[in-house]
Amino acid sequence: MEENNKLIPTENIETAEDTASPVSHPxxxxxxxxxxxxxxxxxxxxxxxxxxxxxxxxxxxMLVTSNHQVYTVPKDEMKRMMxxxxxxxxxxxxxxxxRDTDIDSPTESAYAFVDMRNVASMTIEFSSxxxxxxxxxxxxxxxxxxxxxxxxxxxxxxxxxxxxSSVVLGAKSSAKVTVVLAKNFTSSDRYSMDSxxxxxxxxxxxxxxVIAVITVIMAIAGFIFLMCASGRHQxxxxxxxxxGTKIPFDLLAAGTLLFFGFFPAVILSNIERxxxxxxxxxxxxxxxxAAGLGLCMSFATRVKLGGWWKNTVIYMIVHGIWKGIxxxxxxxxxxxxxxxxxxxxxxxxxxxxxxxxxxxxxxxVIYIFIRSVLLFPALIYLALMLRKLLNGSKAMAEGxxxxxxxxxxxxxxxxxxxxxxxxxxxGMSLAVEERTKSERMKTELITNVSHDIKTPLTSIINxxxxxxxxxxxSEKIAEYAEVLxxxxxxxxxxxxxxxxxSKATTGNLEVILAPCSVNELLSQAEGEYEQKMESAxxxxxxxxxxKSISIMAxxxxxxxxxxxxxxxxxxxxxxxxxxxxxxxxxGSDAVITFKNTSREALNISADELMERFVRGDKSxxxxxxxxxxxxxxxxxxxxxxxxKLELFIDGDLFKAExxxxxx
Amino acid sequence: xxxxxxxxxEQDIINALKIYLSNPxxxxxxxxxxxxxxxxxxSNDVHLILMDIMMPGMDGISAMVKIREISNVPVILLTxxxxxxxxxxxxxxxxxxxxxxxxxxxxxxxxxxxxxRRYTQLxxxxxxxxxxxxxxxxxxxxxxxxxxxxDDLALRPxxxxxxxxxxGNPGKVFSTKEIYRLVWKDSPAGSSENTVxxxxxxxxxxIEINPNEPRYLKVIWGQGYKIEKDx
Numbered sequence: 001m002e003e004n005n006k007l008i009p010t011e012n013i014e015t016a017e018d019t020a021s022p023v024s025h026p027x028x029x030x031x032x033x034x035x036x037x038x039x040x041x042x043x044x045x046x047x048x049x050x051x052x053x054x055x056x057x058x059x060x061x062m063l064v065t066s067n068h069q070v071y072t073v074p075k076d077e078m079k080r081m082m083x084x085x086x087x088x089x090x091x092x093x094x095x096x097x098x099r100d101t102d103i104d105s106p107t108e109s110a111y112a113f114v115d116m117r118n119v120a121s122m123t124i125e126f127s128s129x130x131x132x133x134x135x136x137x138x139x140x141x142x143x144x145x146x147x148x149x150x151x152x153x154x155x156x157x158x159x160x161x162x163x164x165s166s167v168v169l170g171a172k173s174s175a176k177v178t179v180v181l182a183k184n185f186t187s188s189d190r191y192s193m194d195s196x197x198x199x200x201x202x203x204x205x206x207x208x209x210v211i212a213v214i215t216v217i218m219a220i221a222g223f224i225f226l227m228c229a230s231g232r233h234q235x236x237x238x239x240x241x242x243x244g245t246k247i248p249f250d251l252l253a254a255g256t257l258l259f260f261g262f263f264p265a266v267i268l269s270n271i272e273r274x275x276x277x278x279x280x281x282x283x284x285x286x287x288x289x290a291a292g293l294g295l296c297m298s299f300a301t302r303v304k305l306g307g308w309w310k311n312t313v314i315y316m317i318v319h320g321i322w323k324g325i326x327x328x329x330x331x332x333x334x335x336x337x338x339x340x341x342x343x344x345x346x347x348x349x350x351x352x353x354x355x356x357x358x359x360x361x362x363x364x365v366i367y368i369f370i371r372s373v374l375l376f377p378a379l380i381y382l383a384l385m386l387r388k389l390l391n392g393s394k395a396m397a398e399g400x401x402x403x404x405x406x407x408x409x410x411x412x413x414x415x416x417x418x419x420x421x422x423x424x425x426x427g428m429s430l431a432v433e434e435r436t437k438s439e440r441m442k443t444e445l446i447t448n449v450s451h452d453i454k455t456p457l458t459s460i461i462n463x464x465x466x467x468x469x470x471x472x473x474s475e476k477i478a479e480y481a482e483v484l485x486x487x488x489x490x491x492x493x494x495x496x497x498x499x500x501x502s503k504a505t506t507g508n509l510e511v512i513l514a515p516c517s518v519n520e521l522l523s524q525a526e527g528e529y530e531q532k533m534e535s536a537x538x539x540x541x542x543x544x545x546x547k548s549i550s551i552m553a554x555x556x557x558x559x560x561x562x563x564x565x566x567x568x569x570x571x572x573x574x575x576x577x578x579x580x581x582x583x584x585x586x587g588s589d590a591v592i593t594f595k596n597t598s599r600e601a602l603n604i605s606a607d608e609l610m611e612r613f614v615r616g617d618k619s620x621x622x623x624x625x626x627x628x629x630x631x632x633x634x635x636x637x638x639x640x641x642x643x644k645l646e647l648f649i650d651g652d653l654f655k656a657e658x659x660x661x662x663x
Numbered sequence: 664x665x666x667x668x669x670x671x672x673e674q675d676i677i678n679a680l681k682i683y684l685s686n687p688x689x690x691x692x693x694x695x696x697x698x699x700x701x702x703x704x705x706s707n708d709v710h711l712i713l714m715d716i717m718m719p720g721m722d723g724i725s726a727m728v729k730i731r732e733i734s735n736v737p738v739i740l741l742t743x744x745x746x747x748x749x750x751x752x753x754x755x756x757x758x759x760x761x762x763x764x765x766x767x768x769x770x771x772x773x774x775x776x777x778x779x780r781r782y783t784q785l786x787x788x789x790x791x792x793x794x795x796x797x798x799x800x801x802x803x804x805x806x807x808x809x810x811x812x813x814d815d816l817a818l819r820p821x822x823x824x825x826x827x828x829x830x831g832n833p834g835k836v837f838s839t840k841e842i843y844r845l846v847w848k849d850s851p852a853g854s855s856e857n858t859v860x861x862x863x864x865x866x867x868x869x870i871e872i873n874p875n876e877p878r879y880l881k882v883i884w885g886q887g888y889k890i891e892k893d894x
Contacts, residue, residue: 447746451717454743455673458765462679465768492765496745516885523839524882527860555884 033229042229043293046222050289051282053215056208063205075202080147082194083181087149088162089190090117091177094124095153095160098132111137118185118192120144125176132175145183152176226293231301245301250312253295260284260291337390341383345376385414392421401429439506446502450495457495460488497629504636509557511640515663516553518583518590519544525562525581529570537575538596543582549590551660553641561637561645564630565594565656574599574652585662592658602654606647610635631656665779666708668692670700670723671715671741676764680713680741683768684775697721701729709736711779713771716742716753724756731757737778741766760878773872780812795830797893800870800879802830811870821846822866825859829880829890838887863888 032038063070069078094113098106114122114137121144123136153160154171185192204211231245302308309315332340352368392405404425405418467481503509526542533540569579573596580595602609610631631647638645638658648655665688669677672695681691692707694700698721700714712730716723727738737759742749745763753761760774781799793804799812809816809826818826824846829837839859843849846859863882867874881889 451743454745454764455676458743459673459675459679461765462676462683462768466679466682488765499745517838518885520838520840520887521885524860524884527862527864530861531864553885555886559882559884 031232033225034232036233039226039229042222042225043290046219046226046293047286047290049215049218049222050293051286053212053219054285054289056212056215059201059204059208060212063201063208070201070205075198078202079195079198082198083147083191084149086190086194087119087179087181088151090114090119091122091124091151091153091179092160092162094122095175095177098124098135099159107135110135115139116187117189118142118182118187119179120182121178121180123178127174139182142182142186143184144180147181149179149181150176151179223293223296226297227300230297231304245298245305245311248311248313248316249299249302249308250314252298256291256295260288337387338380338383341379345379348372349376385410389414389417389421392418392425396421396425396428401425401432440508443502443506443508447499450499453495454492457488457492461485461492464488494629497633501629501633501636504633504640507640509637509640511554511557513552513554513641515550516555516558518549518551518592518660521555521558521562522581522583522592525559525566529566532570533566533579536570536573538570538573539578541578541580543580543584545583545585547585549583549585550663551590551643552663553643553660557637557641561634561658562592564634568630569594569596572596572598572600572654586659588662589659590662592660594656594658596654598652598654602649602652604649606649609647609649665689665710665783666692667775668694668700668703668707668709668712670694670697670703670712670718670726672696672718673715676715679768680771683772697723697726697729700726704730704734704736709734710782711775712736712738713741713775714738714758716740716744716749724753727757737782739771739774739778741771767873770873777812777872795827797830797833797890798879800830800890802827809870816869818866818869819862821862822869825862826866826870826880826890829888833890834892836883836887836889841887 073081090113094110097103097110097113100106103109119137119139120142121136121138123134124132125134126132151162152164153175154163155161155173155175156171160175181191185195299308302311310319332343335343349372352372356365356368388405388410392403395403402425404422407415407418407422410418464481464484468478468485470477522542522544526540529540566579566581573579577597580593582593582595584591584593634656635645641660643658643660646657646659648657667684667689669680669691670693671677671680674695677693677695684691692703692709694703696718700712701721703709704712712727714723714727721729723740723742727740730736730738738757739760739762740753740758741762741764742753743764750761759778762771762774777799795802795804801810802808803810804827807823809818809823825842828842828845829835837845842859842863863880864874867877867880870879871877879890881891883889
């Protein structure tokens with residue numbers, strides 16, 4: 001008992017699943033890979049990690065390859081070396097200003113040049129044999145620091161060159177430049193940048209390796225996550241194509257790399273080298289990374305969807321060419337036989353002609369010519385004969401078995417084949433004719449016999465009726481006459497049903513299909529059966545939709561189907577119950593359902609019930625009227641109208657379902 | 664006094680029919696084949712013929728065709744051939760009615776009475792305006808009465824309205840929805856169509872001898888209802 005109770009709820013859930021899964025199921029928690037915010041965050045993090053990884057690996061490489069100076073030389077000394085180098089460059093630049101003849105006032109240009117930099121003062125002492133006056137600059141704003149550099153420049157004929165040795169032979173003139181750097185760097189120039197880079201470099205010289213390793217790991221982890229997450233969506237379990245996936249992959253990859261790789265490289269080559277460069281390079285490198293990652297994700301999605309190679313331009317081109325070749329072959333095989341043969345023959349002939357062109361032996365040329373002339377008609381003849389046989393067998397395969405192949409102009413094996421084909425056709429058409437004839441004769445026999453049975457039956461019915469009305473002496477006689485009358489009436493129905501079954505099952509029944517409103521038919525059936533149901537103690541409940549539903553059927557035959565089913569309900573339904581008749585649209589079908597509760601237990605399968613002469617109460621000798629042919633007739637008639645009749649038995653519930661395709 | 668010719672190759676059936684039809688107004692002639700029937704019609708004043716189809720010698724259809732050449736006496740075919748094609752063939756060959764064997768004696772009696780009345784009393788009655796006549800069915804709209812073969816029928820108002828609508832448009836098929844709209848003067852709602860179908864069935868029981876094989880009020884299954892046009 002308890003087990004039964006347990007079973008019921010599970011069944012309910014199973015049935016509810018189809019219609020309302022969100023109600024019976026708690027919303028399934030999707031993995032993180034399906035969440036869009038997680039993906040966006042992962043994407044950004046991966047890009048940042050990768051960018052940092054690139055930079056730090058580059059720095060590491062630099063540190064390792066630069067003779068370990070960062071680790072051996074103290075920071076201040078390193079800075080001083082860098083500053084000295086830069087100051088020397090500045091000094092050279094200023095000196096060159098003085099030498100440049102194009103500049104009107106070199107002193108002013110020199111002032112401007114020096115003023116822009118983190119230089120507190122600069123002094124130039126030219127050797128006495130030069131026409132230049134000594135020059136000096138002192139910043140009004142910048143406080144001088146303790147960094148002071150002195151450089152000696154010598155002119156050997158083609159401009160000043162810095163030399164640190166005190167004795168220089170062959171120099172025409174010299175200049176002594178003293179540069180004092182500002183205490184605090186306020187301008188943005190090479191000094192400040194060098195200082196900053198060195199500060200950072202020294203601060204990071206050990207930790208950079210750790211950063212490199214961590215960011216590389218992060219980037220790899222993010223990459224793996226994104227590869228797993230790509231193509232996943234919140235809405236479904238299965239991978240889905242996104243917007244970009246529609247574009248052919250090779251096109252997408254080439255376009256992206258061209259835009260983010262090649263194009264920036266062109267721009268970069270034209271940019272002047274200064275601190276701005278780092279930002280531009282950084283932005284483009286990041287963009288390139290993002291594009292590459294996006295491409296990888298797109299690829300991962302395609303792989304998950306399967307057949308990624310199909311959505312590539314290369315595949316399309318190859319596939320197109322392959323299809324074209326296949327199409328050509330198909331076209332060739334589809335061509336009429338004679339054309340095909342002619343084409344082949346023409347091809348051989350062409351080859352011969354080419355061969356003849358190369359041949360120098362006149363005997364060979366004549367031989368080839370004669371061969372071609374003989375071969376061509378022979379091939380065409382073979383093709384023509386084969387076509388005849390093909391057409392004949394095709395007609396036969398299509399059911400046109402009366403068609404005979406003409407043997408005119410045929411000889412040898414071809415004639416033999418044609419004759420064989422003709423004999424097969426003759427035999428088959430004879431067999432088919434025999435069968436339809438025997439079917440028709442069977443129905444005719446049953447019909448004719450039924451006529452002959454009906455004549456004596458009329459007398460039996462009438463005279464038994466007359467006996468019962470006769471004012472006879474014995475009461476028994478009236479009773480016996482009544483039995484006779486009842487049974488002969490039953491016999492009459494049996495004969496009618498027998499004839500109809502025979503006609504319906506052999507298809508010897510004219511069916512005129514026309515548009516038929518099922519709503520109307522059900523209303524009519526309801527009107528016809530209302531009283532009969534009432535007198536059988538049944539209530540007819542009909543569910544007819546407002547929407548008009550039409551099918552192709554023969555109204556009279558379909559009514560016969562309804563009539564049989566409703567009649568069965570009247571005969572076999574349990575008194576006091578309801579009989580349901582409903583109409584609904586299911587897909588592209590109109591479905592009419594009849595349901596009733598059987599009076600007798602239905603210890604029988606639906607198939608058995610449908611069989612001829614099997615009745616709901618298996619024993620077949622109960623007092624209920626009817627002979628059980630009703631369902632068989634109903635099914636045959638439904639099938640003749642291209643419909644389907646199915647029976648379902650569930651305990652005492654009897655259900656008949658009629659399906660017709662909608663118009 | 665009406666002379667009724669019963670033509671059947673089974674003497675038992677002739678006898679049974681004579682018993683059922685026994686009436687002081689009827690006298691009977693007998694024939695057991697087609698040729699005898701034709702001869703009987705030639706030499707007697709026959710008012711109605713009950714004719715079997717399958718008989719030795721000349722069959723019922725051929726006999727009827729011969730009889731139609733000399734007389735327009737009503738012929739009721741009484742036969743075991745119950746196929747639709749047979750019925751259509753019989754009625755098209757000039758029969759006035761068709762009853763299949765085994766027959767319901769009461770039905771045969773009613774049909775005989777109906778045919779006799781139409782043949783002898785109504786004949787070709789001059790049509791009066793406001794009176795619609797189809798076969799033996801006569802609807803008088805001024806008197807609001809309906810007669811079947813001369814007998815008054817007691818119809819309910821809605822049944823009368825439906826009959827008037829259908830008889831006014833013989834041959835036209837009306838769906839239940841249309842009938843509801845035109846007779847009830849209301850748009851159909853819910854089970855109203857069922858009401859129409861029930862009324863039609865009651866009407867059919869009143870105006871038809873055998874409601875399952877109606878002569879006048881035909882059910883066109885899946886389409887609607889109509890009153891057959893007069894032949």
